[in-house]
Amino acid sequence: MRFLGSCLIGLLVVGLAASASAAMLGFRDADTQLATEQAFKTRLRSEDQANWARSLTARPHHAGSPQGQANVAFIAQAFESWGFEVDVETFDILLPFPLERELELLAPTSFTASLIEDIVTGDESSAQRDEVLPPYNAFSIDGEVTAELVFVNYGIPEDYELLERYGIDVTGKIVIAKYGRSWRGIKPKLAAEKGAIGTLIYSDPGDDGYAAGDVYPDGPWKNASGVQRGSVMDMPLYPGDVLTPGKPAIKGTRRLKQDQAPTITKIPVLPISYRDAQPLLAALGGEVVPPEWRGGLPITYHLGPGPARVRLKLEFDWQRIEIRNVVARWPGSEFPDEWVLRGNHHDGWNHGAADPISGLVALMSEAKALAGLAKAGQPPRRTVVYAAWDAEEPGLIGSTEWVEKHLKTLDEKAVVYVNTDGNSRGFPSLGGSHTLEPFFNEVANAVTDPQTGVSVAERLRAVISTGEDAERRADLESREDLRLNPLGSGSDYTPFLQHAGIASANLAFGGEGNGGSYHTLYDTYEHYTRFRDPGFVYGVTLSELAGIATLRMANADVLPFRFSGLVDNLQTYLEEITELAETERAAAERVNTLLVSGKYELALDPQKTLGPPRAQPPVPHFNFAPLQNALADLTAVATQLDASLDSNLTPTELVAVNRMLFRSERQLTSVDGLPGRDWYTHQIYAPGFYTGYGVKTLPRVREAIEAQLYEDVDIQIAKTAATLAEFTNYLRDLAELLAEK
């Protein structure tokens, strides 16, 4: 028996040496998988995507809307028809709907903002008025404020530093900020911290309007009436239902009182069009803005404050509504308790053609093809979960509540989360956990660009090679893999990656189907199919990219996690923050020296109000050694581990190794979370506390330096190093386990 047992085990050993015919990370038999992928590709239909998109974008389908509910039924029904086990999981969340929106210029002239978007010829969807959500920012507080106006450029920290040099204090004022340079929710957050009592946000045509290109309907760009809606909840604190941080918004969960919800803004905020912004900006006096603050309106921009005086009134209907995620499972044939998750939200701001339906129909194509393969005898070895999230737009609510509800199960079972959202014609955008960097490079090499016939990876390489960024070009040539972009926030991967510690990716195409329809009334089927991806050609390409990633993760023998690329990226981040400290130190020394010398007073125009910058706290030298040492240890272990992942393993060992592999990302989290925001547990990737969507890698250290909390920096270095050390120990255990083979 014993001999026989050994023999049987021997026969079952999975050999991962490169096959003669094709090599694929994690596969013994790449040819079979390649054949599966080929069969998968032939099942993808752009006509399906076009038809589904037409249905799903027929009417506005924001969270809680009748069409949103109809879409949920449509999606669920589709998945059921393909043979999936489908749950519609509901949550009970707080969501504000606009009741009153008033904006007036009271002085020196009077003007009432229209706050509506024009009906345009050739786009019937834009004529929709009954079900449409007018321009507003979700999770603005109610309020009525009247005050002088101040122009704050993009409303980011450096803009307020410059205003201070002009002697301008926004206390008691209403600020008007351009969209851009930060996630929108940062603008009212920072304005409130600076004492402002209201915020207006507008898309300047210099960034997003006629300067960029022909405006809708002549071209894809934002016309004078277009307004970007969007959430302003304080997502860098925590996303999801504002009343249930860290907990699912279900029956039995204790809820915060609305007036204690910390992620609702402190001051009212309203987004407006550049047509509505122009009279307000033109009415500002005070100094002319510095050159780098100019926008594209045909006026001279001034800082204020006043004489423009503005009244802003906002009132919302704060409803408790039911939101509905569609969650469809195809059980794995061999490893049903290992889940490969693939998601895209279904709610839009209005018709939501690009955002999110273009990504959702790509996901549906994948699911239909995978189901077809499964029914034809090629089921996924692991369980594949397709999710269509609700209420992403107001604050990643559907996905966040779902992750919070299923946290324990996900911790056990989630192998990976692959997200998509909007899509358009162009090049691949590859974001994700760097343990999957070689994997996604292989996947991008396996997908053909429909316009050029080369792989999408090769096309992206060509874009970088022919581009103007010399540093990026040199980096491309210095390593084998294209870099994955580290993930900040802005879509549903956030709860998976940054709360649950699940290795995640965010995939899209773009760069050639640009435009200004994002979150406007004009994100319609008409706009999308004219300008962004006519014929859903890149819709199918996205299905191939995300679908092959999903299939490979579902079918791999040894899961394709690798660690040397992560180390290389971490090294880069450490170099960045080391350099950041040096740059800030030199800048502070320069400013302080110049202040002492009195040179600013000599250089500055005495007839202008611009004064010298304030004195800077000196930047001490930090002890980066713990991070350097932690990275050195990790490098050694990662190298060893990556090499030994080719070992032959028994099925039992394989399950254990795979479990350790997919749970490795969990080790990069800390139960303490990040300073001041414990919902965010990941210690490598986080959205910026004062930038929002923009990623901050090694966030404890980077943000302590940026916020000039210099006394904390060494502590944050040590804590981050400790997380890395635990991660290294975890990988060492795995490496030792493999080394015994």
Next chain:
Amino acid sequence: MRFLGSCLIGLLVVGLAASASAAMLGFRDADTQLATEQAFKTRLRSEDQANWARSLTARPHHAGSPQGQANVAFIAQAFESWGFEVDVETFDILLPFPLERELELLAPTSFTASLIEDIVTGDESSAQRDEVLPPYNAFSIDGEVTAELVFVNYGIPEDYELLERYGIDVTGKIVIAKYGRSWRGIKPKLAAEKGAIGTLIYSDPGDDGYAAGDVYPDGPWKNASGVQRGSVMDMPLYPGDVLTPGKPAIKGTRRLKQDQAPTITKIPVLPISYRDAQPLLAALGGEVVPPEWRGGLPITYHLGPGPARVRLKLEFDWQRIEIRNVVARWPGSEFPDEWVLRGNHHDGWNHGAADPISGLVALMSEAKALAGLAKAGQPPRRTVVYAAWDAEEPGLIGSTEWVEKHLKTLDEKAVVYVNTDGNSRGFPSLGGSHTLEPFFNEVANAVTDPQTGVSVAERLRAVISTGEDAERRADLESREDLRLNPLGSGSDYTPFLQHAGIASANLAFGGEGNGGSYHTLYDTYEHYTRFRDPGFVYGVTLSELAGIATLRMANADVLPFRFSGLVDNLQTYLEEITELAETERAAAERVNTLLVSGKYELALDPQKTLGPPRAQPPVPHFNFAPLQNALADLTAVATQLDASLDSNLTPTELVAVNRMLFRSERQLTSVDGLPGRDWYTHQIYAPGFYTGYGVKTLPRVREAIEAQLYEDVDIQIAKTAATLAEFTNYLRDLAELLAEK
């Protein structure tokens, strides 16, 4: 007798060791000179400048106008009244005056350009219509052309390279270009070379209009109707009368036929306002311009060609007119045959308050004060010549013809030429021959900034120190002297420096009295005194700066030429062109490699017309050794010479040494001139053949590399090195003469 003679000579020996009380380059007795300068300063009156400016700007005073003639009489009379010997020297030149100017958009819509500038409230001068020159470009050829329009950005070489990538050929088209990035005359020159049949030039509000600041009359910037006039004669070939290159336009000089004058444009060209440009630009189709080509109009900019179709008709009255330079001399009390020249033009485009009257009244102040001192017993030791040039605006004509007429005398006698032109509130702009770099630093240290109370040099240092240009900051701290800007062209120093080889300087204040009045109807007394230099405060400061320079040059014992600073600047220029060659080589290699790899085809949007760049000729390695060796030799000699200029010299020796010093700049010229333009003899400084005003240092070599005439580069290096070697030999002779002391 012999003994006595020796004794007398011994008594008269001029010792230049630093005095205990004050050191001043070239003076044994700095205290006396300082006292003279103090007395000079107290004689300067801002009220004088205001009064003269009011008279001189009362009516338009372009070359050949009645008010221009009245101004000549006014200026001559003033100089005579102060005791100068005054000549009004006339020349007989060709000058075109506009008869017909018509510009129409014929398709796809129709529009007729107004081509007039608005009368604005608060500026009576702007109501002038009878004597005013309407917007036009002097020395445009006559013509009537009808063609499709193409937008060419700034109309500089790199813009045409990009148009070629878009597959756009301007042959047979009319081009419209923004003002800026090159001297205006380059735009029709290059357009014609590319096959265009007409050129429109306009000031884009993104560069010069509401984007920069409040527009006139609310603020100083260009309003929608304002148009920059200006000459478009091919001045980089030769300036001055178009019919008499290199010769004075006087009786007996053989003249070219008008249709053979090479500096008249090949195609008609007209400057227009942004109000007139907008309908034309808005009517263009074709691709949207690349982001860096966008302007500030509230439209989407397209490249064309067409469907905008334009008719342009220009007809000029080509008159032979008399122009009049006022030349006023104060004979030197000791060295009457050593001339210190000081000039500013008197003709304006219209009222010409800033340009040129603000500079001219500063010059008049200086002259009045110098005459006062002279009459009070402190005459200049050298002859001082004050000149008010005519017809600078159409092409440096008055000064050029004068230099051409007096070339031999100037070669013998001219010590230095100090030029001014427009002035305004702010910081000093110090341009000039680098043999005078230490001298002008001393002068700038001796003049107090009226707003801050420090020297104008110190204020400029503070501006650089607090500025964003890190390289310039580092450079400032690496050497004792502020750098002089090398001189290109754009004012009357050009014939002195670049044709006659006379050490020259160009001085102004600016940076805080900005605005868009340049060459418009709005360069008026009203505009100037509201926005540019209220109270002529910096007018007096300019008088101090240029006046002290003039007085020191007039009174110095040993002329304050020094050579180490020149060597340092030459070294910088050599490094620049060496780096230019390397940069161009790397760029060509990169483009060619990418072309071979086919990466452009992969990267570029197949739905757009932008194609790959054309293949570049490979950039060979050049032999810079002759220049490096020449500079090494020069360094040694310059160091020795600078040290020995402190020697004690007899009066006779002094005259000989001074003559060699002031004629040293002549040795930097070559009778061959520059390739293709023998009028320009200076081998170190020249205006760019394809940039115009912008300087090209070491022009033979730099322009050969820029024009990709790679086979010529080593030849140009050798020729430039030969000039430097002759210069070194000349200085060596002087050094040896001094070493014997």
